[in-house]
Amino acid sequence: MDKSPPHESSPESGPRALFEQSLDIISVGLEGFADELSSQQVQVTHLDWRPPAEGDPELADLLSKLGS
């Protein structure tokens, strides 16, 4: 049985391999990141997301308590 940790890098699955194959990219947040990739002919799906309550921690806490 292979006892190596499940996420340990190997030549076939390491970061280098990531950039040697075609990528499926989801860009979360700022649309500019997705636009930049698109301009370089990289396939990318933009996910329009922003932090709750525009990043206000007090309001985000209240929203969490109120089930939003």
Place this chain on the structure above:
Amino acid sequence: MERIELANQKAVETMLAGDPVLVDVVTAGDVIPALTEAKLILHAGPPISWERMCGPMQGAVAGIAVFEGWATDLDDATKKAASGEFEFQPNHHHSAVGPMTGMTTRSQPVMVVLNRTSGNHAYCCINEGLGKVMRFGGNDASVLQRLAWLKDALAPLMSAAIKHSEGINLKNIVARGLTMGDEMHQRNVACSGLLLRELAPHMAAVSTDSKLLSEALRFMGSNDQFFLNVGMATGKAIMDPVRDIAHSTVVTAMSRNGTDFGIRVSGLGDQWFTAPVEMPEGLYFPGFSEADANPDMGDSTIVETIGLGGFAMGASPAVAGFVGAGAASDAAIFTKDMSEICCAENPEWSIPGMDYLGVPTGIDIRRVVDVGVAPTINTGIAHKKPGIGQVGAGVVRAPMRCFTDALRAFAVKEGVA
């Protein structure tokens, strides 16, 4: 929280079950008793004192005081208003709404909309038409003469015709209007025509004065915004039964007085949450610019509260251009954005051009704050000086502070803050 979800479900079900019907035109003092107990002037928006009123609002107050015989002329009316001789309260406190300045006083005629499901009534004055009118702060002799004609000539004829019709079903007119390019705030061309088509045979049946009948039909038929006031009373009749549902975060009213924007939230009763009103961004009629514009004003945001106006922009690509909101193809984006801050869609009020998407229904203050998107409002723009009238049309956002303040108050009431 399950209790909030259940409360909001009840709020939306109450909205969707609303059955507004135009049943009469009556004298305001006969249905709003407070109007006869003092020299009371009802106005648009949340409560405001004379000193804080904007120019058009003060101009309209002076005009309506002369109309009621409480002052000899506009100067006299202004002095009396400043000395505290008149009392001011919001329309919303009396089952009423009014566009722009929103003047409602004892002898004015108001249209009556009955919500047949809940049994409540809502009131709104008759739309005066375009140009120099009281809702934009107009107050000269021509404005007061038109108000007198509405009171003495059109209102009795409309009342008799509506009774002869046994009531005009407004839910159906709005549904058809959405399929014909109206969003019911800045575009009411279709609904005004549909209402006239319903009323005209009854007006002809009850009229004994062919000259008056001709004048009345011409007045109604030449005013593309005639339905706006009917739609506003429709909104008020639908939303009032949604007030005071414990634990609900649904907005029951949005309104502006030209100085403050205010909202009310179902689970927080009749408390107003206010913030300085925003300036609309839009297009101006020839000869006018932003420098002439008055800040956002009127109770007409009750139509957005029920999912119309800016929320139904996708139904009305023509209005997107009129209010300077971008290309016709952008109209649907506004409606999609508003769907993100609402609890539900209205299956009976759908938008053909958006694959029959129902208009966004039930603004949830939690969603507004969560996604950081404030309600979009389509609005007319008044000149900041009284008496000049409408100078453009545009889009404005409700101030986010109204929603964050309401959320904090709601959290305290729910015991989580």
